[in-house]
Amino acid sequence: xxxxxxxxxxxxxxxxxxxxxxxxxxxxxxxxxxxxxxxxxxxxxxxxxxxxxxxxxxxxxxxxxxxxxxxxxxxxxxxxxxxxxxxxxxxxxxxxxxxxxxxxxxxxxxxxxxxxxxxxxxxxxxxxxxxxxxxxxxxxxxxxxxxxxxxxxxxxxxxxxxxxxxxxxxxx
Amino acid sequence: xxxxxxxxxxxxxxxxxxxxxxxxxxxxxxxxxxxxxxxxxxxxxxxxxxxxxxxxxxxxxxxxxxxxxxxxxxxxxxxxxxxxxxxxxxxxxxxxxxxxxxxxxxxxxxxxxxxxxxxxxxxxxxxxxxxxxxxxxxxxxxxxxxxxxxxxxxxxxxxxxxxxxxxxxxxxxxxxxxxxxxxxxxxxxxxxxxxxxxxxxxxxxxxxxxxxxxxxxxxxxxxxxxxxxxxxxxxxxxxxxxxxxxxxxxxxxxxxxxxxxxxxxxxxxxxxxxxxxxxxxxxxxxxxxxxxxxxxxxxxxxxxxxxxxxxxxxxxxxxxxxxxxxxxxxxxxxxxxxxxxxxxxxxxxxxxxxxxxxxxxxxxxxxxxxxxxxxxxxxxxxxxxxxxxxxxxxxxxxxxxxxxxxxxxxxxxxxx
Numbered sequence: 001x002x003x004x005x006x007x008x009x010x011x012x013x014x015x016x017x018x019x020x021x022x023x024x025x026x027x028x029x030x031x032x033x034x035x036x037x038x039x040x041x042x043x044x045x046x047x048x049x050x051x052x053x054x055x056x057x058x059x060x061x062x063x064x065x066x067x068x069x070x071x072x073x074x075x076x077x078x079x080x081x082x083x084x085x086x087x088x089x090x091x092x093x094x095x096x097x098x099x100x101x102x103x104x105x106x107x108x109x110x111x112x113x114x115x116x117x118x119x120x121x122x123x124x125x126x127x128x129x130x131x132x133x134x135x136x137x138x139x140x141x142x143x144x145x146x147x148x149x150x151x152x153x154x155x156x157x158x159x160x161x162x163x164x165x166x167x168x169x170x171x172x
Numbered sequence: 173x174x175x176x177x178x179x180x181x182x183x184x185x186x187x188x189x190x191x192x193x194x195x196x197x198x199x200x201x202x203x204x205x206x207x208x209x210x211x212x213x214x215x216x217x218x219x220x221x222x223x224x225x226x227x228x229x230x231x232x233x234x235x236x237x238x239x240x241x242x243x244x245x246x247x248x249x250x251x252x253x254x255x256x257x258x259x260x261x262x263x264x265x266x267x268x269x270x271x272x273x274x275x276x277x278x279x280x281x282x283x284x285x286x287x288x289x290x291x292x293x294x295x296x297x298x299x300x301x302x303x304x305x306x307x308x309x310x311x312x313x314x315x316x317x318x319x320x321x322x323x324x325x326x327x328x329x330x331x332x333x334x335x336x337x338x339x340x341x342x343x344x345x346x347x348x349x350x351x352x353x354x355x356x357x358x359x360x361x362x363x364x365x366x367x368x369x370x371x372x373x374x375x376x377x378x379x380x381x382x383x384x385x386x387x388x389x390x391x392x393x394x395x396x397x398x399x400x401x402x403x404x405x406x407x408x409x410x411x412x413x414x415x416x417x418x419x420x421x422x423x424x425x426x427x428x429x430x431x432x433x434x435x436x437x438x439x440x441x442x443x444x445x446x447x448x449x450x451x452x453x454x455x456x457x458x459x460x461x462x463x464x465x466x467x468x469x470x471x472x473x474x475x476x477x478x479x480x481x482x483x484x485x486x487x488x489x490x491x492x493x494x495x496x497x498x499x500x501x502x503x504x505x506x507x508x509x510x511x512x513x514x515x516x517x518x519x520x521x522x523x524x525x526x527x528x529x530x531x532x533x534x535x536x537x538x539x540x541x542x543x544x545x546x547x548x549x550x551x552x553x554x555x556x557x558x559x560x561x562x563x564x565x566x567x568x569x570x571x572x573x574x575x576x577x578x579x580x581x582x583x584x585x586x587x588x
Contacts, residue, residue, distance in 0.1 A: 020369075052424070053424075053425065089428070089431070090432070121260065122260060122264070122430050122432070122433055123432035130433070
């Protein structure tokens with residue numbers, strides 16, 4: 001009888017193992033589906049504080065006003081002006097012809113960088129009505145962290161830009 | 173007499189209940205196999221392959237609607253885009269090619285799309301695969317070369333029995349009752365070889381033919397010659413690849429740039445289609461639950477059949493015990509019977525399930541153009557036999573324990 005009980009217990013354990021394996025595979029597939037869906041979902045419909053260019057978002061005055069998404073690629077600093085709050089996927093055009101940034105590097109040195117407009121032709125932007133700016137300098141290569149300050153005419157008013165790269169600036 | 177012989181004799185003696193148990197288990201398993209197989213293949217067809225299209229340039233509106241229209245010839249495009257804007261987009265450094273199209277017409281329930289003739293030579297309906305008119309592959313004829321010519325997809329030709337030289341008049345719209353272009357007769361000059369994609373279910377006419385169809389008005393007719401005022405429904409875009417064949421990472425920037433315009437949007441099918449499954453995902457969960465329930469009910473039926481069979485065989489089992497059979501032998505007999513029935517049901521169910529998928533895939537191919545395979549091995553195929561063994565053991569456990577505990581003396585008492 002003891003042997004039979006041990007046999008039964010063994011078989012039940014195997015059974016649970018298979019059942020869990022089958023269920024987990026379905027759940028895992030579901031999780032993967034959900035992850036894929038969530039990833040694609042977030043790209044399209046979860047713009048809340050989502051940096052659409054994989055840069056860092058820096059609030060302009062407050063998060064609700066707008067953001068300056070910032071990214072360094074090689075020797076180029078790229079800045080996209082985008083909406084505030086949940087609207088970080090929508091560009092905001094500024095009339096500035098150039099933007100002056102004062103950049104403070106980790107070794108406490110300050111450098112100036114001029115950003116020039118790079119109009120999005122597909123959105124019929126032009127200089128003076130542009131949401132994307134770029135500035136090049138050799139000392140940007142390999143720069144992992146910096147703070148920057150500047151000014152921009154954003155949504156009809158002259159506002160301060162504060163950039164804290166790479167963590168982003170959010171005063172709220 | 174060996175244990176197996178006793179088991180088979182017992183099963184033969186109760187062939188009706190054995191047969192019913194095997195059949196009901198097979199039914200449940202077949203449902204499970206077919207639901208899971210079709211679900212997995214649907215997911216693969218709709219999401220992973222992307223049907224060879226990297227991106228669709230379309231008007232502002234629902235991205236899902238654009239993908240359903242451009243890839244699956246369903247729904248309608250939510251608007252039009254300017255030809256000049258399309259030209260601007262294909263000049264982007266990461267776009268390697270674009271094929272413009274206009275949708276919105278139909279014939280006998282099938283969509284008629286006006287498209288650039290490079291569709292038949294440059295378009296990849298699946299990665300690396302181009303359309304063909306090769307007779308050996310099931311096609312015929314050639315692509316269109318003049319205004320009044322048309323090409324039929326393989327499924328369209330099969331369902332409408334279209335031959336080369338047949339003519340038709342396109343319908344201006346996709347709904348029943350829409351007006352017919354009675355004065356515009358087009359001739360089929362080509363039938364595409366089957367591709368196993370929804371493109372088999374459409375008819376294709378030259379892009380400029382659309383503008384000159386009678387009844388569209390002078391403004392639309394002008395679009396045939398004047399690119400400045402020309403409009404299209406959308407365009408299939410081919411994006412450049414980087415090392416390893418991955419899509420150029422600049423596609424997200426391109427998508428962002430286009431979305432900032434009021435003119436159009438860029439839709440990436442592999443990003444949009446998983447959302448479709450999110451919406452309808454609960455349907456296959458329910459189907460799966462029904463299939464699991466049927467299988468469990470079948471196992472319950474087996475359990476009750478074994479219990480009632482045991483009642484009838486008490487005396488036989490007591491006799492066996494008195495002749496020297498041990499308790500564990502009797503226990504093993506019942507368990508073996510139960511496992512054999514579920515195993516047989518599982519194997520039959522596997523065959524039935526793949527048969528259901530084979531039949532279903534034929535009709536799905538005709539209706540949607542999508543290819544499903546009866547030989548596809550899903551998760552269920554791997555787990556079904558071990559699961560049947562477990563369920564057979566569990567169904568036979570209580571009857572086996574009852575048989576194990578059977579009192580020889582009590583059950584050998586004379587009945588009369």
